[in-house]
Amino acid sequence: MAGQKILSQDDIQKLLNIEGTSDDDMDYQSIEEESSSEGDNESAASEVSDYDSENFSDTEATAESERPISFLSHLRSNHTSYDVLWSQLYGPPIFRATMGLKRFKYLLAFIRFDDKATRSVRRQKDKFAPIREVWERLNTNFKKHYLPGSNITVDEQLIPYRGKCPFKQYMPSKPDKYGMKVWWACDSETFYPLNSLPYLGKEGGERALPGLGRRVVQQLTEPYQKTNRNVTCDNYFTDMELAQNLLSNGLTLVGTVRKNKGFIPVTFQANKSREVGSSLFGFTANSTLVSYVPKMRRSVVLLSTMHHSNTVMEDVNTKPEIINHYNSTKGGVDSLDQLVHAYMCKRRTNRWPFAFFMNGLDVSGVAACVVWMNTHPNWNADKHYSRRLFIQSVSESLVQVHIERRSNLGRVVSGEDTEGKEREYRSLLQSLWDEFWASGEGVEKEQD
Structure with missing residues (x-):
């Protein structure tokens, strides 16, 4: 520029x-x-x-x-x-x-974004075939041009779309309700998109195997293994098996845990005897479990392989250090989606590959802006x-x-x-026109 x-x-x-x-x-x-x-x-x-x-x-x-x-x-x-x-x-x-x-x-x-001659063959094995090549190029460029910080966030984005699509989702908790789900790994601080994985639903009419969230996190964070970074995710992804797998590959995990997980002690569940603001800690050799009571008869359970102490931030908000860290790093993908919605080129379309393409343009704009601002920190810094x-x-x-x-x-x-x-x-045209009439050719043709 x-x-x-x-x-x-x-x-x-x-x-x-x-x-x-x-x-x-x-x-x-x-x-x-x-x-x-x-x-x-x-x-x-x-x-x-x-x-x-x-x-x-x-x-x-x-x-x-x-x-x-x-x-x-x-x-x-x-x-x-x-x-x-x-x-x-x-x-x-x-x-x-x-x-x-x-x-x-x-x-x-x-x-179009692929070869029509081979599309039917490829779609038999891959529902994402009409735009697979373009999307993989985006992922490659995202990872190529940016080195993330110490924290990575994994979460989902819903691309708004109401047309026909074999893997369209209905998510009432999202603003757009209907669309196509994409899992993202983002930098927790700058919201830079690092890697993505579209959700394609059931393959071959078979039910999805258990542990989908675990496999998604492992695949999205694979390029950053052995780097001692931390991964933050919500209770859809977090379980003990994922935490141990990431730890063996040089990554730590901080995330909320669903109450139905078998490794959560009964005493960590919500009950009327626990005081509001109280915390319970559980430790293993390489992981920490904490249960916090934000209000009466409710509890929030988090798992961390990054923290190994029962530190409570008494001078801040009386919450455990694990919860404060989770709150500060959980919004990477949500913030990316908010930036996309602020300036988006989405148009109404009946073709879901084109909807993915427009979302790719919007996400690429956010990524390019992050790279530019990091390399030119003084560019319009006062605006x-x-x-x-x-x-x-x-x-x-x-x-x-x-x-x-x-x-x-x-x-x-x-x-x-x-x-x-x-x-x-205009002057040249006028001079040519004058010469034409001066030569007499124009008079002759008019008389004829």
Whole structure:
């Protein structure tokens, strides 16, 4: 971003005011030339309903379509119709300057993330096949460009979606209720996404094997084994077997425990004889169990392989040290999901792979912002909306190439005075027209 020339709103408006072929006509004409091998417009439209295009480049479609989409999150316009966004009266000029509306809709209709020829074979073994390759690339890049701190949080995210999907979930405790569940491992301090695993439901019609939460944590934290980091998770994942497994692989665990676990003593359960604010501790050779009473007849049980003492923070809130540590590190994934919802490019769609793709763009924006802020700590440090400025800067950098390319299509030269070029162009046309009539050819053709 540094050192790049970003076109101002005035420059963009000047480009749009230049007379000539309209944006939509010019772009749609170029699309028809690119897709001429597919036949006429009717055959191309029929390919849209067939779920894919045989000859359209998925990579090009993904790269081009993500650039206008990235602006939706910054402007918080993900519920505004495309016709309004491209409107000359109501829409921001940056959309029309990037590409025509017809071309953008055409790209959205054809965008796919895998090879259609082999999809049916791959889907027999993998429900996630339509977007598996793209999602794995995201995971690889997340782990490649960031080294997490001492605490990692494992939790779930619900991607909002109400269309048809073989593994759609209903979670009443989530704001969006319906959607597709993804488990994330995040940095507890910066909320950077480290690794993810989509929940695909039952495989082959068989019931899921017990210990799903345990396997999820082991798989998500596998790249960070033998690093002495701590993993924080809730009672869906935590059990003694997981704690011992992580400990043998160089990781500690802190998490809440469900009351029905067999290793919890009866005295650790809630009863009316225990005082509010009291704590009970249990110790083994390498783990600690604590039961805390937040209110009458209720208790919270936590398991930790990181703490080995009965320390209670009397000077803070009279809670055990294990609970304070859990409270300070449990919100990594929830905070990531909150950041995604603050600036998201999600649009209504009937294709669940595209919903995953848009969520990947949003999560990637959070990850890129974390990396940028860590490498440039003084960048807009005095502004509380620095993340919005970052998304705006990235979006402008992505569309700048398209704006400059369109400005060179027989209209203006990028980086020069647009009004001056227009005057020169009109002057040249006028001189050619005068020479045409002065030569007498125009008179002869008029008489004929």
